[in-house]
Amino acid sequence: MSEPASRYNAKESEAKWQAVWADRRSFAAGEDFDRPKYYVLEMFPYPSGRIHMGHVRNYTMGDLVARYKRARGFNVLHPMGWDAFGLPAENAALENKVHPAKWTYENIANMKAQLQSMGLSLEWEREFATCDASYYRHQQAIFLDFLEAGLAYRRESWVNWDPSEHTVLANEQVIDGRGWRSGEPVERRKLSQWFFRITAYAEELLQALGDLERWPEKVRLMQANWIGRSEGCRLAFELEGRDDQVVVFTTRHDTIFGASFLALSADHPLAADLAAKDPKLAAFVEQCRKTGTSEEAMERAEKLGYDTGLRARHPFDPGKTVPVYVANFVLMEYGTGAIFGCPAHDQRDLDFARKYDLPVLPVVVPADADPATFEVGEEAYVGPGKLANSAFLDGMTVAQGKQEIADRVEAEKRGNREVNFRLRDWGVSRQRYWGCPIPVVHCEACGVVPVKREDLPVKLPDDVEFDRPGNPLDRHPTWRDVPCPACGKPAKRETDTFDTFVDSAWYFSRFCSPRSDKVVDRDAVDYWMPVDQYIGGVEHAILHLLYARFFTRAMQQCGYVGVAEPFAGLFTQGMVCHVTYRDDAGNWLLPAEVERTEDGALVHGPSGRRVTTGRSEKMSKSRKNVIDPEDIIDRYGADTARWFMLSDSPPERDLEWTESGAEGAWRFIQRIWRLFAADPGRLRPSYGAMPAFGDSALALRRATHIAIQSVTADIEGFRFNVAVAHIYELVNAIHAFKPTGEAGDQWALGEALRVLVRLIEPAMPHFAEEMWALAGNDGLVCQQPWPAADAALLVEDTATIAVQVNGKLRATLELARDLAEDDARAAALADERVQRSLDGKSVRKVIVVPNRIVNIVA
């Protein structure tokens, strides 16, 4: 027998157990659809090439949940895949002359090896990448269904066009009106684009948020704001000297008598009509289109208007007319593209009115103001009050006024109540190569014709050139040329590809039957969906999570899935942060480059220059405050990295990576290891009759069962940092255990150690397996059931009661549990320290909270 090693060898152990799990397919989901299921999913990664600490944190949490739920007897689905289409692959192709497919699949191979080194309990057999034709062919099929269902359509829309790259840019890619890469001024162009009709579900998507009880309130709120429902009224104004009308949308129809102008969007048909005969207006419209494409630029832009000279008749005040402007701040895409302005009660209208010298008539007067003298100065009044200067509305509240106007408008057929949403249809066309081809063909005779289903997938061609910017599909010599599916004459393929958010909007459904010839196997999705626990970064709170919700509803409508909501539970984890370092010259430094000198100063290792420490920020390449997970795993092993990820910070908050914290996690593993290495046999299960326990053994048993109870509750409640603390307490109790030589000692210690191994397995799976085996147990600890706490051991027969005098703690008493109130009161009053602080004062009242506190009011 060789000497036991003096330390736990993580590297050897981790490789060994990973091989065992893979060999035994320990984490494959069961095919038995009668068992209770649990679907755990972490947001799948983009294959950038290497995993980062954010991934480590995300997948550690998901793995903890998956392993815990398995132990609780659930049939667990825990798959992994790759969100593999996207721009970085094309940029790499441009810069490094490597094909996007090669670049992507090599990155996947690297990252897969890294994820596997973490020991995640994933079912790799279900792996796919969204760039696999075997995945995106089904996405193309879904698109054809959406097309038939009217959920996908094509229309002209304004886009940001980079003239030097020949491509459309997302709003985020336009910086100060210039392309982020080219630096060229961006043009607004009108292009035919594909859209998904997410607005058809606006109301549902909003209403259903209320039922997503296991979603963070914050995310639900953000989605609600994004959908942006507002109840208002559509209302027609007649134009003087013309037959047509201007229809406006408003949510403040109660303020109609304060109207002092109408404003049209520059893209409004009437504006175009007028501009045809008015060159100055035409110039103004042109100017509006040019100004800023980014949100920020639009916000800074001055509010400008052009008086068309037209006048509109007030719908309820026959004598009154108001001027009609074209204004740069009115959006064609929202409401009707026209508004009425009531300057007294809307800040933007007020600014506009002051600029163009239009009347400001208050029509809502706050309760404490005098209607005769109330005036609006620099700030519009948007609060509650009574209507005034408003004919038949005078004296009504805002709500009554709205109701009255809406009733009259509908009765007189001048308009109607209307609900509007901020949410827009989802534009999914991208002028890119590395994405899922949109399966349609453009035929001169037949127009836009869907590709026949039997001809799917429309595969990306491999032989493409990346020598120039723009979409290589456009210049491919042959790929575009196909016969029209309808008439058979020569036609052209669509060269746009889908937004990559489409790929990630349904992958969780595909995981249920990833090798199916169909889009999904209905049996499988009916069993597995919805995802019981989805985990990812809060940065996806709106786009990805909203698209996925829309997609699932749309797929339900098309008969693919039986659920409307994809994610029953959502958890958004915080970021991983690290302090930043800069040298004298202001260069960012990697933590690995920074050394501590003997006198404690920080210097740049190679140069010896002084280093200043900046505040902790999200790890980012630009700030260089990154720690490579691979380095940590090499040095300490995956279990240490995983343990640290769960310690200290609550999962939803940001976590600061520190070297000392990582070392602490490493030390903790060694500390447990010493418990076992001393005498591995102690862990061996004892099935004999339960012996009698001495006080010491009983105390250890209590600590063990309290740990089971607390850790279980902590995991269920996503308080992983608290679970970690409770495990520390158990280890401390085991270390402090002093055998008294009684029969129960070994039994209690064996129980404590077995429970400990079971409790740490979801967090430190390799180490737990190693300890389990070291102690001579059969099987794998990851297949052992979760322990149950013995209720009898959770309550002690005494309780520590705090005694307060006038709310201040004066003594603590060890009293029998559930002692009668009178006895507790008597015991408290009898205490010497209590008497001393009472100092002869008479007791007025005594409050007794059983097993907790006695408060004496004197």
Place this chain on the structure above:
RNA sequence: GCCCUCUUGGCGGAAUUGGUAGACGCGCCAGACUCAAAAUCUGGUUUCCUUACGGAAGUCCCGGUUCGACUCCGGGAGAGGGCACCA
């Protein structure tokens, strides 16, 4: 501008949801072991006064409710996040 969240020792954080504030970890201090260092073990560690016993203050600030407030209410400050010409 609108909406939301957070604020507790030197640091990360805990507190059974109104009942002993500071669990647990990091760091630090002291001691043991060692020729020494590392590792490990033991003890201490909110602040102030006191040699001690003990006492006082204390959860961003001000005020309130309560026998009792980190927790509930009102007002304010600071930090962070989301949306932002949405009529």
